[in-house]
Amino acid sequence: MELMEAMKNRHSVRSYSARKIEGDVKDKLQQLINDCNKESGLNIQLVLEEPSAFDSLIMHYGKFSGVRNYIVMVGRKTDDLDEKCGYYGQKIVLYAQQLGLNTCWVGVGYKKTRNAFIVGTDEKICVLIAIGYGNTQGKVHRSKAFEQVCSVSGTVPDWFRNGVEAALLAPTATNQQKFQFSLDGNKVYAKPGIGFFTKVDLGIAKYHFEIGANKENFTWA
Numbered sequence: 690m691e692l693m694e695a696m697k698n699r700h701s702v703r704s705y706s707a708r709k710i711e712g713d714v715k716d717k718l719q720q721l722i723n724d725c726n727k728e729s730g731l732n733i734q735l736v737l738e739e740p741s742a743f744d745s746l747i748m749h750y751g752k753f754s755g756v757r758n759y760i761v762m763v764g765r766k767t768d769d770l771d772e773k774c775g776y777y778g779q780k781i782v783l784y785a786q787q788l789g790l791n792t793c794w795v796g797v798g799y800k801k802t803r804n805a806f807i808v809g810t811d812e813k814i815c816v817l818i819a820i821g822y823g824n825t826q827g828k829v830h831r832s833k834a835f836e837q838v839c840s841v842s843g844t845v846p847d848w849f850r851n852g853v854e855a856a857l858l859a860p861t862a863t864n865q866q867k868f869q870f871s872l873d874g875n876k877v878y879a880k881p882g883i884g885f886f887t888k889v890d891l892g893i894a895k896y897h898f899e900i901g902a903n904k905e906n907f908t909w910a
C-alpha cells in the first residue's frame with residue numbers, strides 16, 4: 690500500500706480485537722520507531738500487551754475498547770516537542786496502516802501505568818497512539834474545504850492543492866483542522882491556530898502535506 694493510499698484509508702479506530710502485534714509486523718514497527726527516535730531525538734516507545742492504560746470508565750465512555758497496545762510519544766520539554774511528536778507520530782501511524790494495523794491518537798484520559806514506559810526527568814509525555822488490529826476500519830471524517838485552511842492568491846499550483854488536500858485527510862484533535870497553509874513562490878507557510886493540541890495537529894498535517902505535495906516541489910518557510 691502506497692503512502693497516499695494509507696492516508697486515504699486511515700481513520701481513527703477505537704475498538705480492537707485481541708490479535709497480538711507480533712512477528713514481522715512487530716519487528717518492522719519497532720524498527721521504524723527506532724529510526725524516528727534516531728532522526729528526531731524523541732523517546733517514542735512501543736508498549737505491547739498492556740491494557741490498563743485504557744481500562745477506565747472515561748476511556749470506555751470515550752468508546753475505547755480492547756486497547757492492549759499503544760505508542761507513547763515522549764520527548765524533551767522543548768518548544769518544538771508537540772510539532773515533532775505530530776510529525777513523527779503520523780509517520781508511524783501511516784506505516785502501521787501499511788502493515789495492516791489501525792490506530793487512534795489519544796490526547797486525554799489515559800492512565801500513566803507505572804513501569805510500562807520510561808519518561809526521563811527532563812522529558813514529558815506529549816500524546817499516546819492506540820494501535821492494534823481494529824474491529825472496524827473507522828470512517829471518513831467531516832472535513833473543512835480547501836479555501837478554509839489556506840490563503841493563496843493567483844494561480845494555485847497543483848502540488849500545493851494536493852498538499853492541502855492531503856493535510857485535510859489528517860487526524861486532528863476533535864477533528865478541529867485549525868491549521869492554515871499559505872504560499873510564497875515555492876515556500877510554504879504552515880500555522881497551527883489556537884487551541885488544544887494544535888501544534889501536534891500541525892506536525893501531523895505537515896507530514897501529510899509533504900506526501901501530497903512531494904517534497905521536491907517546495908521548502909518549508
Ligand SMILES: Cc1cc2nc3c(=O)[nH]c(=O)nc-3n(C[C@H](O)[C@H](O)[C@H](O)COP(=O)(O)O)c2cc1C
Pocket residue numbers: 699700701702703751793794795796797798816827828829830858859860861862863864886889890893
Ligand atoms: C492530537 C490528537 C489528540 C486526539 N485525542 C483524542 C482523544 O483523546 N480521544 C479520542 O477519542 N480521539 C482523539 N483523537 C482522534 C480525533 O478525534 C480524530 O483524529 C478526528 O476526529 C478525525 O477523525 P479520523 O482520525 O478518523 O480522521 C485525537 C487526535 C489527535 C490528532
